Amino acid sequence: MPPREGTYGLLAEFDTPGELIRAARQARLDGWRRLDCYTPYPVEEVAEAIGFHRNKVPLVTLVGGLMGLVAMFLLETWISVWAYPLNIGGRPTYSWPAFIVPAYEWTILFAGLSAAFGMLALNGLPALYHPLFNAPNFRNGATTDKFFLCLEALDPKFDLVKSRAYLESFKPVSVVEVEY
Amino acid sequence: MKDNHQLEKRIDPATGEYRVIAPGQTFRSVTEKITRIVLTPRTPLGWFALFGVGGALATMLLVALTWLFLIGIGIWGVQQPVAWGFAIINFVWWIGIGHAGTLISAILLLFKQSWRNSINRFAEAMTIFAVVCAGLFPLIHLGRPWLGYWLFPYPSTMTVWPQFRSPLMWDVFAVSTYATISVVFWYIGMVPDFGTMRDRAESKIAQYFYGLCSLGWRGSARHWMRYETASLLLAGLATPLVLSVHTVISFDFAVAVLPGWHTTIFPPYFVAGAIYSGFAMVLTLAIPLRKFYHLEALVTERHIDNMGKVMLATGFIVAYGYAMEVFMAWYSASHWEAFMMWNRMFGPMGWSYWVLVTCNLVIPLTTLWSRKLRTSIAFMFFISIVVNTGMWFERFVIVVTSLYRDFLPSAWGTYRATRWDYMTYVGTLGLFTFLFLLFVRFLPMIPMSEIRMMLPGAKITPKKAAETGD
Numbered sequence: 001m002p003p004r005e006g007t008y009g010l011l012a013e014f015d016t017p018g019e020l021i022r023a024a025r026q027a028r029l030d031g032w033r034r035l036d037c038y039t040p041y042p043v044e045e046v047a048e049a050i051g052f053h054r055n056k057v058p059l060v061t062l063v064g065g066l067m068g069l070v071a072m073f074l075l076e077t078w079i080s081v082w083a084y085p086l087n088i089g090g091r092p093t094y095s096w097p098a099f100i101v102p103a104y105e106w107t108i109l110f111a112g113l114s115a116a117f118g119m120l121a122l123n124g125l126p127a128l129y130h131p132l133f134n135a136p137n138f139r140n141g142a143t144t145d146k147f148f149l150c151l152e153a154l155d156p157k158f159d160l161v162k163s164r165a166y167l168e169s170f171k172p173v174s175v176v177e178v179e180y
Numbered sequence: 181m182k183d184n185h186q187l188e189k190r191i192d193p194a195t196g197e198y199r200v201i202a203p204g205q206t207f208r209s210v211t212e213k214i215t216r217i218v219l220t221p222r223t224p225l226g227w228f229a230l231f232g233v234g235g236a237l238a239t240m241l242l243v244a245l246t247w248l249f250l251i252g253i254g255i256w257g258v259q260q261p262v263a264w265g266f267a268i269i270n271f272v273w274w275i276g277i278g279h280a281g282t283l284i285s286a287i288l289l290l291f292k293q294s295w296r297n298s299i300n301r302f303a304e305a306m307t308i309f310a311v312v313c314a315g316l317f318p319l320i321h322l323g324r325p326w327l328g329y330w331l332f333p334y335p336s337t338m339t340v341w342p343q344f345r346s347p348l349m350w351d352v353f354a355v356s357t358y359a360t361i362s363v364v365f366w367y368i369g370m371v372p373d374f375g376t377m378r379d380r381a382e383s384k385i386a387q388y389f390y391g392l393c394s395l396g397w398r399g400s401a402r403h404w405m406r407y408e409t410a411s412l413l414l415a416g417l418a419t420p421l422v423l424s425v426h427t428v429i430s431f432d433f434a435v436a437v438l439p440g441w442h443t444t445i446f447p448p449y450f451v452a453g454a455i456y457s458g459f460a461m462v463l464t465l466a467i468p469l470r471k472f473y474h475l476e477a478l479v480t481e482r483h484i485d486n487m488g489k490v491m492l493a494t495g496f497i498v499a500y501g502y503a504m505e506v507f508m509a510w511y512s513a514s515h516w517e518a519f520m521m522w523n524r525m526f527g528p529m530g531w532s533y534w535v536l537v538t539c540n541l542v543i544p545l546t547t548l549w550s551r552k553l554r555t556s557i558a559f560m561f562f563i564s565i566v567v568n569t570g571m572w573f574e575r576f577v578i579v580v581t582s583l584y585r586d587f588l589p590s591a592w593g594t595y596r597a598t599r600w601d602y603m604t605y606v607g608t609l610g611l612f613t614f615l616f617l618l619f620v621r622f623l624p625m626i627p628m629s630e631i632r633m634m635l636p637g638a639k640i641t642p643k644k645a646a647e648t649g650d
Contacts, residue, residue: 018640024401040207040376041632042404045640052402057409065417072353075333076344084341091345098345101428105353108421112361112414116368119410123403126395133398142399143376145207145637 005180008131009034009152010163012172013141017043020147023170024049027151030166034155038132038148040141057119064114065107072106073099135178150178201298202477207632210478214626215380217473223621226472231617237610244603245320253323255600262583262595267321269575270605272429273457274314275355276450276571278362279422280458281307285365286418289411295486297630298478302469302616303462304366305625309615310461311359313608318351320604347431354428361421365414371397372407372629426451433578439520440582443508449501456494456540457571459487463564465616467557469625478626481555488554491567495545498574502541516587524581528594532577539570 014020017039024037028051037046047053076099080086085093120126132138132150142148149172151163160177167175248255258265281303288296319325331352333342342349374394381387397403430446463484470479509521525533543566553559585592619625632638 017638021640037401038399039401039404040399041372041629041638042408043401043638043640044405044408047401047405050401052405055402055406055409057406058413061410061413061417079333079341080344084339086343088343088345095345101347101350101424101431102344102353104424105350105357105421108417108424109357109360112364112417112421115410115413115417116364119368119406120395122406123400125397125403128391128396130396130398138398139379143372143379143397144211145632 007153007160008134008178008180009150009158010160010167011132011135011138011176011178012149012151012167012170013137013174013176014147014149014170014172017046017147019170019172020149021045021049023149023167023172026170027149027166032151032155032157034152034158036150036152038138038142038150040143040145040147043147046147056122057115060118060122061111061115064118065111068106068108068110069103071110072103076102131178131180134180135176137174137176138178146173201631201634202480205477205635207635207637210631210635211376211380211628213475213478214624214628214631215377217620218377218622218624219381219386221383224472227617227621230613234610234613234617237607238614239610240603241607241611244600244607247600248320248604249325253321255598257595257597257601259593259595261586261591261593262580264579264583265595266597266601266605267317268432269572269579270608271314271317271321272450272575272579273572274310274317274608275358275429276426276454276457277461277568278307278310278314278358278458279426279451279454280462281305281310282358282362282418282422283455283458284462285369286415286422289415290419294634295483297634298480298626299462299466299483300630301366301369301627302465302619302625304362304369305616305619305623306458306461306465307362308359308366309612309619311355311362312615313612315355315359316608318355347428347435350428351432354425358421358425361414361418365418368407368410368414369627370623371395372399373624373627375399376628377624423451426454438582438586439514439516440505440524440578443505445501445504445508449498449504452494452497452501453571453574456491456498457568459491459494460564460567460571463487463560464568467561467564469620471557473620473625475626478631481557484557484560485551485554488548488560488563491544491563492548495540495548495567499541499545502537520582520585523585524577527581527585529581529584532573532581536570536573536577539566540574544570 012023014023020037020039021043024035024046027035028049033051035050037043037050039046077094077096080095080099081093132142137146138148140146149167149170151158151167157163164175164177256265256267258267281300284296284303285300285307289300319328322328330336330340331342331349342352344350371394374390375397377390378387378394381390427447427450430450433441434443434446436442466479466483466487470476506521509517512518524530544563547553547559547563580595584595
């Protein structure tokens, strides 16, 4: 469990994505692991700079899609062959080509819902409260036009004074201490 | 000299790429432009006027539906032999309109057509509201709509189950999946923008509302990566979905053994027609919106031009479909097919075929070649109305003229829509306007996070990023 009081981390604000990438890459090289960047739009290079290359969303989507496919096909087969067999123009009760269409739709339905909700779950959202919202400059910038690097207090290298000086070396607009 | 200047206007010097949005925009200016429309306490008078009209028409829809539920399907013009009238025409028309929204948001995303970023949000909203209107029609056409849930497979006390070999059953799954995935895709796309709205809102209520909707979005780099993956996956899933939905709808017709319906050209020709009418509807909405809300810098002439090109291409696929129908009527050597085609063109309802040919082929396919006309806003608005009309008549022709004179002349009849048919149709136009205006007023209609990616400020010079340390 993370501590619920004290310092969450140090937040450095930058004006351009380029400066943020440079700082984040250097911090990662210098051994920082508990760090994150905040941008108003997706910047792929930033995620790479902090060493985040892969995510599990595709796997969740694949599993969801396969579940939908199997579930619908089995449901159709069970209904048409065992639960409620009907003679439709003499066609076999197990008319698998006709079953493909609803099974196909459910593959997409389950895969899509898994992708959306899986992404939210992996991101830990919804989370209406987050310590970063306490930073005075965060809310005006992170969702509009500013770029942030946050070194978190949970990192073993974290030291309030030294880390602040370290962040200042990247010439950010400001460095702010964020509290829980 | 003049050419050079023209080129400079079109190419962005900062990126060396074709300009999609007007020059001189920054992250903040774009954000403010879009959020101001929603967060302003003052609603424009014109909005109220249109909202009143939409609301009145939606009320008329309620009246028509109430009467329908009290009396029954008999108040409509449907009869033997034309048992599928306005309800099915409107269903296919509306769902077709929805398809352009998915095309713009999903297929153009996969093709990396970044110009779509300006228009995808309201095109998706259009999809959802069109699906709402479309879904209504088969439901009220059931006769006993309160038993509509019988369509779903559930363990009932009657131990009765649905019949999965019917295309009508496939429709249930195709359309319900389409509605669900469209809503999810739309909402997920809005989450980061809700974050922006939350942070820019001044009133407490707006902060709470957008705060809840944003799910606590804070723009973390890890979140963005998963978010981008999920968006791409959703786009990849929505693409085969949108193609399958109109294919399944065309199966409703094509699986029937009826001249005029029983044809293999239907799936591709329905999908192309859907996109054709959908882009027309996007133009019908985008042209007044950009003018009214002064969004000319974000939805530029280039967007209008590109949509004209897509319409030209899909229009020709539709033309091929019409040509194939005529060709097969002759080539099949089937007496019934040939008569159906002759009757469709020159029978008592032949006028509808010629309206369709004029609106879908003659006017758009001769004029959309010209760049000058494609970039003329007034002309494109006119074309969009023409194509919307033409595509409605296409469905009218398919449904009515295939049915009203069938195999035995003694069984021939005609079709005449009643005032309730018209009230229901116009009512759904009102409902669509009503919902769309609510969307424009309360939700960000242009995706800000995606627009930001296209701005010159988002360009990262590799050299600068690579310099490490001091």
